[in-house]
Amino acid sequence: MTTTPDPPAPFSPLTVSVPEGTLLFRCHSAAYRAGEANPGPQGAGRFNFFGTPSVPVLYFAQTPETALCQTLLRYTPTGSPTRLPAGAYRGRVLSEVRIERGLTLALFHSEGLRRFGLQSNQLTDTPPANYPQTRSWAAAAHTAGLDGALWMSHQLNGNQACVVFGDRVSESALSTASQLALDSPAGFEWLVDTCAPMKVDVLPAF
Numbered sequence: 001m002t003t004t005p006d007p008p009a010p011f012s013p014l015t016v017s018v019p020e021g022t023l024l025f026r027c028h029s030a031a032y033r034a035g036e037a038n039p040g041p042q043g044a045g046r047f048n049f050f051g052t053p054s055v056p057v058l059y060f061a062q063t064p065e066t067a068l069c070q071t072l073l074r075y076t077p078t079g080s081p082t083r084l085p086a087g088a089y090r091g092r093v094l095s096e097v098r099i100e101r102g103l104t105l106a107l108f109h110s111e112g113l114r115r116f117g118l119q120s121n122q123l124t125d126t127p128p129a130n131y132p133q134t135r136s137w138a139a140a141a142h143t144a145g146l147d148g149a150l151w152m153s154h155q156l157n158g159n160q161a162c163v164v165f166g167d168r169v170s171e172s173a174l175s176t177a178s179q180l181a182l183d184s185p186a187g188f189e190w191l192v193d194t195c196a197p198m199k200v201d202v203l204p205a206f
Contacts, residue, residue: 035174037166
């Protein structure tokens with residue numbers, strides 16, 4: 001397994017600006033509003049949770065398909081037929097969110113990785129066993145005063161994904177543009193159409 005090094009100190013990443021008005025997509029539990037951060041500490045992802053108390057986070061993606069791949073399909077194999085059970089998407093919502101103020105994010109792809117001498121398989125394309133180390137990079141970005149971090153999705157590597165720190169970006173800075181319940185008839189139809197080219201069969205919930 002490729003190791004993930006500790007972030008350097010001082011930490012001075014390249015950054016990228018996300019302008020006001022940008023539309024991003026989030027696939028999340030219906031227990032949370034579209035702009036409401038997951039407060040933690042339950043669950044452990046690539047860049048969550050860290051800090052005491054835990055820093056709340058929201059994950060976004062450049063496209064709805066990427067948001068789906070970053071969440072419900074992140075552990076499904078690629079290149080071979082597989083199934084998405086109803087329990088995986090029941091109670092899940094796809095939200096389109098408008099950013100109401102500019103964000104500054106640590107750049108964790110391309111030259112942002114080269115700045116630290118890293119490959120994607122050391123930070124943004126690692127197995128879950130590396131998550132305790134990858135979370136330290138999110139913590140470093142937070143300590144540096146940034147709003148979050150941005151990288152290329154390892155599932156759909158032509159599109160971007162990002163994490164936003166909920167204690168830096170309030171819910172009032174994230175307005176809901178649209179929502180689709182994935183366990184509704186319309187949501188199921190979207191899932192089937194989106195997953196079919198990726199050889200994922202979506203099992204009905206109704």
